[in-house]
Amino acid sequence: MKGLQQFILNFLNRSGVYIFGATIISRLLSFSASWIALQLIPNKELGIVLFAFNIIGFIIPFGGLGLHQSLLRYGALLKTEEEKNSLFIYVLKNGTISSFFLVLLIIISSFLIPFQFVNTAYYVAFLSFVIIPQYLLSILKIQFRLKHNNKAFSYLEIVYNILLIISVSILSYLFNSKGYAIALFITPCLTILFFIKKLNIHHSKKIVLNFTNLAFWKYGFFASLAVSTTQFLFAIDILLIGYLLNNAEAVTQYKYISLIPFSLLLLSKTFITTDFVAFTEKIYDKNYINNYMKRYMLFFTFISFGIYGISFLFSKQLLFLLDASFTQYSDTFLILIVGICGILIFRGLYGNLLSSIGKVHINYYISSIALLLNIISNYYLIPKYGIKGAALTSAFIMWFTGIFSYVWFLVLYKKFNDVAYT
Template sequence: MNSLKGFIKDFVKNKGQHVFLSLLIAKICAFLGSLFIIRILPESEFGTISIVASVFAIFLPFSGFGSQQSLLRFGSISDDITDKKALSKYLMKQGFIYQLVLSFLFLLISLVYVNKYEDIFYIFLLFTIRLIGFYFLNHIQSEFRIFGNNQGFARITNTVNIFGVLLLLILSYFFGLKGYLVAIAVTPFTAFFWFKKEQYSSAIDSFNFKKKEIWNYGLHAAGTALLSDTLFSADVLLLSFLMNETAVANYKVAILIPANITFLALTFMQSDFPSLAKNYQNKNFLTSYITNYYKIFIPVSAGIFLLGFVFKTEILSLFFSERYADNTWVFTILLAGFSINMLLRNLFGNLLSAVGMMKMNTVISILTLIMLLCFSFISVTRFGIEGMAISLSLSMLIGGILLLFSFYLYWKDLK
């Protein structure tokens, strides 16, 4: 994998393109759904939905207390089919118990907002159902990945997301907010069409990994993902308390495209995650991977930022209507922040996950979140939503540098 050509050839050989394209389609569907809702809902309703969705985004990575992340990593490392099945069976059962606890806690959060936002409890309730549905969807997806069935993974991911966005468009058009909530609650349960009950009934109850090791990794992975997504939800939640729902709506519009450009890096690395996990002690492999990653994503990041900077007003007007066209500075700041994020935080955060250094990932995620909170309370009061954009971008940059340094310490000790 020394050359870029060999790097891409190995990617295709492992059917990575199926995973990449399916995750790309998922992002496009999510973007289209958000775009449609922005256009049909009043600012106040969209702002309320954004608040609940931001809380949901905090809880989602902690699904099953990290059972899916453990299944993906330890299942990828194991070459024994029996071990993979036993691990999947155990994590499905135990993870679901933890998921019910998590869903209850999510619903309790609604009590914080009940007195301030009308009908928000019912919005939380439908999002709670969605949270449970995502537990099953993510487990089944991880199961496809560990058995090397990337085409099957792509099939389930494409079906769920395309069906979901179509259902959302139809129900939202005819029933407004209520239709939107029903659509998002039902969609992830489509994954049950790929649920194979006989696979679990035939699996044995023992495997070669220690349960303590599995849950230690899973909890740190979930905690890291939770903190990572909290970073991209805390900004909206802080604005909901420091300003109002109109400010939330304007900021949410400005961040929608910048935040979604990272799907290129994330989906690329998710496609390679099983391979990275297997080669976590191979210094030459990791070095070559980083080199070839930068050959692809430095030009991509630079191109995206330049294109967005030149056409910022046209992009906001085209996608979100003229009423949001005044958010060009917020859009530009966030676009720069997320472009750099692809080169630092996305790359080295995922590498630390693949090599098993989840504890360090968690620590840096906590530090990054603390930085965001500190920067925000200082800058939002002075600069409004522009201050929040600066705070988030600066926090991501410093966090990315810390992740790079942590991975370097791991890499230099490899033989």
């Protein structure tokens, strides 16, 4: 228990409470911005913007060809402030150029694709510009984490979502759907202007780094592939329920029943966001990493038992808060809760530890295998069991990816040598 207390104390000392609070507040503010847009913009017009932005959402992780992911891992391994600042400048310059060419490619492609909704191509083309400020915002947040300034990272998250509410409210009121699209672009731009000076980076003091080679770029690209594949893995259930059952009501039911379970993932995300830089800095200290693994798994095992116990006792009451008709799906809800525990205990930690040792491509392979298994299983289980079948598949996939990540990390970490950059 002493080790568990130390684990929690370290989390608190790294301003973990700030990140947790910022995550909760940001979720609420983001939901409020979406609600405001829904009140101000006709559903049909808003739906076209959201459809276009969902397309861009899958591409955003590839902004800068994933160099922000490389910044996080390789930056954590650097020892001096000067080296970290030089890496930031490299990633800023090359990632911005890469993002610009990616935007051009999307703009050209958008007018060659026969979208089903009118004006979708124009919104996709315009919203593609969001990739550039979102990339810049990502490296800004990462640099704060590399400097162990988690408070600044947390403030940035909150300020971004406050600005989002303000810009969505004003611009949606004035220009409807066009205003909403503009708000999605200018919000990250304004946030960057507010926080960029806080980094105190001097371009004249940069030094040449010898590891910004093909392996550096490859790491970022595979990390982005893993993120996109994981996003699609979470979205595929909704798509297949709609396709296989041809029932819009079933899609809505599953979407809202899964809302609480998937929201619980922020617990693991908060700890990893807080600790990633710290355990990557000490990734070559096997004693430290082994202790961190034991304490993390013990902590989230307790948390998982608590979550399942509360969910088992109050599943119907929790679903009633969403809609009285959802209480009949308490079994589906509990199945998803069991699945989430697999991510909390295993996947959240070991997926990131694989990234820490430079094996991020393993995450992509695991997500790709899981995606294939998900599709195959859902084609059998959804027609037979409905949304419960989708929940069974998701729960299995969550535990499968978690345990697979755990096994792969243990195997690879034994072979891990003391070469600083792989």
